[in-house]
Amino acid sequence: MTIANSSRSRKAKAQLFILRVLAYLFIGILVAMCLFFFVMLLLMSSKSNSQLQGAFSLKWGGHFLENLHNAWNDASTNIPRGMVNSFIVAMSSALITTYFSALTAYGIHVYEFRFKRAIFTFIMAIMMIPAQVSAVGFIQLAYKFGLTNKLWLLILPGMAAPVVFFYMKQYLESVLPLEMVEAARIDGSSEFRIFNEVVLPIMKPAVAVQMIFSFVSSWNNYFMPSLLLTKPEKRTVPIMIAMLRSADYSKFDMGKVFMFILLAILPVMLVYAVLSKSIIKGVTSGSVKG
Amino acid sequence: MAESRRIKHRKTVSYAKWAYIFIIPFFVSYILFTLVPQLLTIYNSFFENYMNGLQQIGPNFVGLGNYKALLSPGQSGTIDILKYFGNTMALWILGAVPQFLIALMLAVIFTSARLNIKGQGLAKAIIYMPNLIMASAFSMLIFALFSKVGPINKYLVASGIIEQSFDFLTVKVSVRSLIALLNFLMWFGNTTIVLMAGIMGIDQSLFESAEIDGSNSIQVFFDITLPLLMPILSYALITSLIGGIQMFDVPQVLTNGRGTPNLTSTTVIMMLNNFLSGSKNYGRAGAVSVLLFIITGILSTIVYRMLAKQYKD
DSSP, rough: OOHHHHHHHHHHHHHHHHHHHHHHHHHHHHHHHHHHHHHHHHHHHTOOOOHHOOOOOOOOOOOHHHHHHHHHHHHHTHHHHHHHHHHHHHHHHHOOOOOOHHHHHHHHHOOOOOTTHHHHHHHHHTTOTTTTTHHHHHHHHHTTTTTTOOOHHHHHHGGOHHHHHHHHHHHHHHHHHHHHHHHHTTTOOOOHHIIIIIHOOOOOHHHHHHHHHHHHHHOOOOOOHHHOOOOOGGGHHHHHHHHHHHHHHGSSSSHHHHHHHHHHHHHHHHHHHHHHHHHHHHHHHHHSSS | OHHHHHHHHHHHHHHHHHHHHHHHHEEEEEIIIIIHHHHHHHHHHTEEEEEETTTTEEEEEOHHHHHHHHHOOOOOOTTTHHHHHHHHHHHHHHHHHHHHHHHHHHHHHHHHHHTOOOSHHHHHHHGGGGGGGGGHHHHHHHHHHHSTTHHHHOOOOOOOTTSSSSOGGHHHHHHHHHHHHHHHHHHHHHHHHHHHHHHHTTTTHHHHHHTTTTTTHHHIIIIHHHHHHHHHHHOOOOOOHHHTOOOOOHHHTTTTOOTTTTTTOOOOOHHHHHHHHTTTOOHHHHHHHHHHHEEEEEEEEHHHHHHHHHHOO
């Protein structure tokens, strides 16, 4: 009996060991796939154009700084200008989106008023309408009023962000005790001060996560900016990257192209390297009620 | 009693004012930048309105003319928008099938107490990373790596796998595979994390009692995990489908907006983009948007119902 038992448990142990090895292998392959393209990008951006035109090699090219210098000072693409434009748009969008979403969520969460339910249902309903549906009218109005090439036109629509609102509303429900608002009222604080000085600090984790997400989505946004920003000095990074694609490759420095791509994704990668934990946490709490 | 109720009543009224003040910016912005443009889009779809060279044509009311033109066969005998919708769906499915299968497997592996996988934090951080990459830059990278003179071709030729360099961007299967690969890489990590949260939300005692009953892992997966994960899985699937219908950046940049070969990788939004960027054909673009709105509207209603249900619980 005991012998049979122990042999069974040994068999189970061996099985578990094999399963574990397979699981690690499976994860390892997927992790390697994700890393492959970034390793290749780094490697290729270290090669000179002639190295890239020549035979394939996995050796470090040694022209990284030279490519960086060439890409940064390329007058026809003007990537520094693009990065500044992208930064202005992404940073302002992130600030505006999170602040006004939190404000709206707070307004609906703490106050009792007549259309409370109706308004909440309405915001939930418009949440999934794709941005492209309003694009035609938006572009037409922008051209009509001469507002193309105005960066603020890409920023202000962020004030109404149903998805961020929904996230903030859920967060408020889980963290904000209404007694705290009452106490602040008794202290004589105005409603605006209560929001800015009591509620907003409590919401810091939610605000931080949503700021990152809206910064990233705005930094990466290509569709609308490409239709609105026609002047070279107003272009954002994604537009510049897409334009590289239409360049004539026989005359192009490919080392520089890889460097442009690296520069385009670098800011987001740096933020991610520091904050990956809270970003990953934010992925689930936004979409699924935990 | 009556007095206190009146005071209370007055109090809520005065606070309600603040609710409106706080939500006004949201609604002003929504009306100006979303609702009005949306209504204008619908309005446009009933008008002929485009640039013919430097000459402005219209706007002239044409009723359902734009819709008719969109839904009738063109010179080549095919209905363009249906072809592009078919392309979009094919591209989505090619990426979404491996995305969901692998995410499901990963989520089960990561959450399994028996396997007890170490180093999860790092692995999750890496597989989620592509989701944050600029889609246009990622596509450009794939293009530069897979182009006819790119390093992948050089490697394949040098190692004798193929005799001469292969132009990935001229063959339907390879273009579609590259787009699917990109979409898969960008989204499977995100789906894994969402599904993991779903599995961890399942009552742990169910797994324990199944183990006592002697169920193996495959039985546990099909009898407990999968059925209880269904709401979140279908939510993730439909949101992925809505995102898939809006596919633009990847095929646009990878094929330089041409949908090579033979417009087999042109998506509906690429068609919309062509109407908007070239001839400023607001009429035709409006009709495309309205059709898109109807399709996503139906899907969104399903998602909304799910969310609303979840929200009530």
